[in-house]
Amino acid sequence: MPADAVGSLPGPADGLPPLVDHHCHGVLRHAPDPGTFAAYLTESDRPPAAGTTFFDTQAGFAVRRWCPPLLGLPAHCPPDRYLARRAGLGPAETRRRLLRATGIGTYLLDTGLPGDLTGPAETAADGGGAGFEVVRLETLAERLAAGTRDAEEFTDALARAVRDAARTAVAFKSVVAYRHGLALDPAPPAPGAVHTAARSWLAAGAPRLTDPVLLRHLVQLAVATGRPLQLHTGFGDPDLRLDHADPALLTDLVRTTADTGTDLVLLHCYPYHRQAAYLAAVFPHVYADIGLSLTHTGPRAAAVLAEFLELAPFGKLLFSTDAYGLPELYVVGSALFRTALGTVLGDWVSSGAWSAEDARRVGAMIAADNARRVYGLEGG
Amino acid sequence: MPADAVGSLPGPADGLPPLVDHHCHGVLRHAPDPGTFAAYLTESDRPPAAGTTFFDTQAGFAVRRWCPPLLGLPAHCPPDRYLARRAGLGPAETRRRLLRATGIGTYLLDTGLPGDLTGPAETAADGGGAGFEVVRLETLAERLAAGTRDAEEFTDALARAVRDAARTAVAFKSVVAYRHGLALDPAPPAPGAVHTAARSWLAAGAPRLTDPVLLRHLVQLAVATGRPLQLHTGFGDPDLRLDHADPALLTDLVRTTADTGTDLVLLHCYPYHRQAAYLAAVFPHVYADIGLSLTHTGPRAAAVLAEFLELAPFGKLLFSTDAYGLPELYVVGSALFRTALGTVLGDWVSSGAWSAEDARRVGAMIAADNARRVYGLEGG
Amino acid sequence: MPADAVGSLPGPADGLPPLVDHHCHGVLRHAPDPGTFAAYLTESDRPPAAGTTFFDTQAGFAVRRWCPPLLGLPAHCPPDRYLARRAGLGPAETRRRLLRATGIGTYLLDTGLPGDLTGPAETAADGGGAGFEVVRLETLAERLAAGTRDAEEFTDALARAVRDAARTAVAFKSVVAYRHGLALDPAPPAPGAVHTAARSWLAAGAPRLTDPVLLRHLVQLAVATGRPLQLHTGFGDPDLRLDHADPALLTDLVRTTADTGTDLVLLHCYPYHRQAAYLAAVFPHVYADIGLSLTHTGPRAAAVLAEFLELAPFGKLLFSTDAYGLPELYVVGSALFRTALGTVLGDWVSSGAWSAEDARRVGAMIAADNARRVYGLEGG
Secondary structure (H helix, E strand, O other), X not given: OHHHHHHHOOOOOOOOOOEEEEXXXXXXXXXXXXXXXXXXXXXXXXXXXXXXXXXXXXXXXHHHHHOHHHHOOOOOOOHHHHHHHHHHHOHHHHHHHHHHOOOEEEEEEEOOOOOOEOOHXXXXXXXXXXXXXXXXXXXXXXXXXXXXXXXXXXXXXXXXHHHHHHHHOOEEEEOHHHHOOOOOOOOOOOHHHHHHHHHHHHHOOOOOOOOHHHHHHHHHHHHHHOOOEEEEEOOOOOOOOHHHHOHHHHHHHHHHOOOOOOOEEEEEOOOXXXXXXXXXXXXXXXXXXXXXXXXXXXXXXXXXXXXXHHHOOHHHEEOOOOOOEOHHHHHHHHHXXXXXXXXXXXXXXXXXXXXXXXXXXXXXHHHHHHHHHHOOOOOO | OHHHHHHHOOOOOOOOOOEEEEEEOOEEOOOOOHHHHHHOXXXXXXXXXXXXXXXXXXXXXXXXXXXXXXXXXXXXXXHHHHHXXXXXXXXXXXXXXXXXXXXXXXXXXXXXXXXXXXXXHHHHHHXXXXXXXXXXXXXXXXXXXXXXXXXXXXXXXXXXXXXXXXXXXXXXXXXXXXXXXXXXXXXXOOHHHHHHHHXXXXXXXXXXXXXXXXXXXXXXXXXXXOOOEEEXXXXXOOOOOHHHHOHHHHXXXXXXXXOOOOXXXXXXXOOOHHHHHHHHHHOOOEEEEOOOOOOOOHHHHHHHHHHHHHHOOHHHEEXXXXXXXXXXXXXXXXXXXXXXXXXXHHHHHHOOOXXXXXXXXXXXXXXXXXXXXXXXXXXX | OHHHHHHHOOOOOOOOOOEEEEEEOOEEOOOOOHHHHHHOOXXXXXXXXXXXXXXXXXXXXXXXXXXXXXXXXXXXXXXXXHHHXXXXXXXXXXXXXXXXXXXXXXXXXXXOOOOOEOOHHXXXXXXXXXXXXXEEHHHHHHHHHOOOOOHHHHHHHHHHHHHHHHHHOOEEEEOHHHHOOOOOOOOOOOHHHHHHHHHHHHHOOXXXXXXXXXXXXXXXXXXXXXXXXXXXXXXXXXXXXXXXXXXXXXXXXXXXXXXXXXXXXXXXXXXXXXXXXXXXXXXXXXXXXXXXXXXXXXXXXXXXXXXXXXXXXXXXXXXXXXXXXXXXXXXXXXXXXXXXXXXXXXXXXXXXXXXXXXXXXXXXXXXXXXXXXXXXXXXX
8 A cells, every 4th residue: 555655764755645656667577787776876878987886876875865774774875785685685575665665656657668677557566556658659659660661551550559559548758859859840740741751761770760750740649649748858868968858948839739638748857947847837738747856866856846846836746756677766756755845845834935734735736636637547 | 114114024124225126017906806816926828727726836825925914814814715805905905005015115117018007106106105117118119100100200209219218217128038039139230121120010010029120129229328228038928938038148239238338137037047147247237137036936035036146246136026917916026035035144144154244235235225226216 | 284274264174185176277476456356256357337346246255254364354354454464464475374274285277377377386385285287278279379370380289289288287178168159069170171270360360269170179189188178168257158158068079079088077067067967977978067156156155066966976076166366266165165065965964865974975076086086196
């Protein structure tokens, strides 16, 4: 029971409903070696610099703070000792112990990443909650392309696949920030242009999809379904150019989708989270995600959350962990969120700026209620 | 007497002179219905998202914190109860009670917004202070265009109107950030180009002015008068593209106006307030406004003010409320400013970083003295 | 002995090793008049605005906080009294007293600025430490150009001079941010293009170097030596366009230099320090400097340092003062660093987020160990 489990992590989590993690990924089914474990602590896809380790980061320190006690070790114990204990327990027991301590009751899981990872139902079962799928558009297109060389066939299959996915998945996700940058032509590409682009791409063997026409087409297909569309914005791995991932660059797309009835959820956002909060404040169909930004900033999570809470209407912010690969990242994401929320709202109540009742209500909105409403989940 | 009134609001306001609100707007003469009231709490010009309300924002919470006690209700009381009490008092009495509690002694009021709003003298009379006019350039041009179809006649009338306004108004304001963005060609457009642009615009029936040549011409006309020019920068309603409103984009205009003797005042600035503070630090004729940014960030006002105070020389920051429509926004803007100033400077004195005497002096500079000097007000 | 001297400044400096100031400049050999002194407190190259003084800035207040006690006066005493005392002591004694109080043991000094300034060995001798040279590329090119009119001769001499400098200097520095902006074509320019550009530049009398081909060529020459390359990013004097100095604009250059074995050190960074920290997080050869940003933000130094520490791996941040002209700026830079570090890490230890042992270790890394490793200094 997630609600019971809240108590297993320190922090002012009391009174929050089971969390809805509206954007996360599967975790490794097998036990990672130490180097693989460390690589999941960073957004870098490269080795650490000589003389440094990925454990010497806020994410590394946060794992050492929150996770060892859940496996019976003292907080801040050295990485080696933690990894040895983890290896002794095995991956399944580690997953179960860690996920059950997060207080997460619902997982909206992006299935578009590679690796031997747990799926939505499996992750949720480990954590004692419910799982739903988020479909990554670019992965969907790349998988379909593997089965065909014909552009017409491909585009038909793609349209069908997106429509089909909308029946079972709770949302779509676009990583156009990585593939092209967010300064996207917001107009739907003409059908002829889509076919031409598809033909070229398939002829080239359908490599990693970066064609702007096809990327725009994917976004438009998703918007047409009415399912919320999650868009990566802000920091991520170095494939991405940070300044091309400023969510303010999405303004034109935001304007042209304002009357479609489809909600846009800006993921991550950092260090442009104030820009994302602004868009959420002035456009009814725009929402902002606070995940990842908290996971990677450790004891600064309260400050970053507070910056989100400057302009963002309280009905527009959504909790997530963006955990990937390691169940530890679910622990860190949820523990930092609950600690940061308690610190920030607690301070505002103490100073008289907010009432305690408002703080409780807003906490529940960000933790779960907003996501339930936006994604149409039971109880929302 | 504003000085007496300071005590009516909680907060460490002691010792501040009557505030000079160097950028504000009129308030509604009539009683707003609940939906209209809520719409003034946001920069959005659209309805709230389904399941949300504009009261669930920092501006909404700040109104509920500061205003009910001024009308005899408990802080944080529900919106309905507050609005009922307000309706019972009537708009004139509400205005008087709220404005008299702000500690504002001088109002520099932008008269370029539509609506049945109080003017400078009227607003100041309600608040017990002095009122001055700030002339919005684009509105001036649009009003003049309504009376003529002849380009030559129009440009002559425009030049005359700007010169005339400079005799009575204390400053000009440009909203070129909304109409074009701040990446403006800083060169004065050639007279021939101005006439051509005016002809096209008038022939089209003089719609909302967005022609870059005419917008640049307006800026140059204002700069030539020597009156301070207020420029909207940073966040605002969704007409604006946030990334095109970064004050750093004004650098070329700042350079070309450096020796004109005219001061430029960067309004709002958020979330680019550190950029604005930088420009104020390195260019003698550039100033930065802290209004609006505080009103919309509630208990984060101290943090935002502190960010302004990193690079901005203390003689270069100006208080404002940017209040518009609701007298509540005057209350919130001034209360948050005084609370934030007390918190930030109080902490710096406690830690030994600043002396108490310096803190008192800098507080008075930002609250009133800088504005008196820049706008040439009595006592400045 | 720098280690002993740490105690002369207040602040939680206990336990830090002698600091390595990895980016600084010489100080004036002569006594500055009051106007010259004040001009060194700002990045502006212009006079203060009418009615204001450069002492009314965070840098001015920080000098008045930390320096008077080192010359036997009370903290926060008026500028005139401080300057009179300083004049009485004379420049040599003032330098000695102030530098010995900083706790800096190693000076990496950029020798590319004009003025009657102390050199690396001389500055280090005054402070009781060791000095090393950082060679500024653009100054090197401009000095060489003074001796020749022949493009071939010049480019040969330039290549030789960079190679020679790499034997004695510990690093190179580029101010391409000032001369062109950071959105640089990352490709090495073709030899023919370099010769053409050199010919034009020499024919024009070799004015201030702003030719993008020659600027890019300089960067490539430096990268080829394997010595760390310091790049100015973020704020500086108004020569620079702030938005063109966002380190994110360096992404392409960062990518093309990833496998050269040469480290890139992003200087200053503010207000784009979160962007710089991101680059340091995802690219092994990228480092970020926290100097200047602390010196100019006074009691906000802890907040700015904390923002750096969100994404930046702890092995990637480097202390500096960026002091220039006044020994006071060495005092302010080191005192603010030690105070900020003590505040930030102390809070994180108190809250349980970090262990005390980790905090001590990370403090030493930023203060000295990272710089020793990156620049190959003894003990590193």
